[in-house]
């Protein structure tokens with residue numbers, strides 16, 4: 001018998017149900033919710049850990065990347081073995097969380113968030129929580145969530161500072177109201193590779209985001225944070241900038257979903273802080289994964305873990321997933337990545 005909704009001191013959720021803002025009714029709503037965690041880096045693993053323990057009914061975990069040794073300093077769901085095996089983050093996170101809470105449903109999605117995938121990823125979601133590493137993907141998430149009326153919680157962390165905001169479509173400001181495109185462009189040269197990131201920064205921002213997601217799930221949308229919160233841990237500063245919905249906002253005011261309706265899939269994306277390029281083939285490209293594995297294994301040493309193949313060629317490590325998506329390491333040059341992809345995978 002499941003203890004998911006059982007009240008009483010022996011229930012695994014007893015201490016949460018005792019919080020008057022949650023209660024038994026709130027716990028039941030959490031158990032009936034679908035939460036999407038988009039991106040499973042430092043923020044995403046913190047968020048997923050808290051939401052799995054809180055008893056979210058379905059946890060949909062999305063990430064395009066594999067676990068690396070440099071992740072372990074702050075990405076709290078992975079261990080050294082995951083990095084040694086180059087496991088996809090979504091698979092490694094689910095494997096870990098199943099040992100934490102086996103009574104909820106998990107969906108691992110190893111994929112890129114782009115105009116071709118975001119609406120499928122959002123289907124049936126109660127809330128999306130942002131663990132992404134770039135503003136292009138966040139702007140796309142913002143459009144899709146506003147279009148479908150799904151609340152989402154923005155979060156970011158870098159060096160010693162972080163920020164977060166909660167977007168409840170039609171109620172609070174959306175990301176576009178808060179940050180016009182010019183402001184987003186200005187933040188782009190900073191990455192966790194160039195300026196680093198402290199684990200406590202992402203743990204703090206991720207915890208705030210998980211709390212906001214719980215508010216959405218229990219129906220306390222009025223209590224959702226109405227501003228853009230900024231933390232500067234080294235200077236001991238916490239500030240909240242008031243945020244107002246802009247009636248003339250292109251996204252939540254005029255409902256122009258330019259990024260979403262573009263509909264094409266990006267061919268290449270540089271991965272934040274990774275010296276790597278992701279290659280996403282067009283939807284029409286059908287990869288024969290077994291044939292690729294057989295062909296490559298004739299000349300190259302292949303590493304396999306059931307989720308992907310990894311090999312080294314022309315001084316670059318490459319990872320290929322069964323759907324044809326690939327990561328090319330040791331370069332930030334998309335032309336070089338496409339050329340290596342064409343040479344070893346096809347296209």
Ligand SMILES: [Zn+2]
Nearest residue numbers: 174177249252
């Ligand atoms: Zn807006």
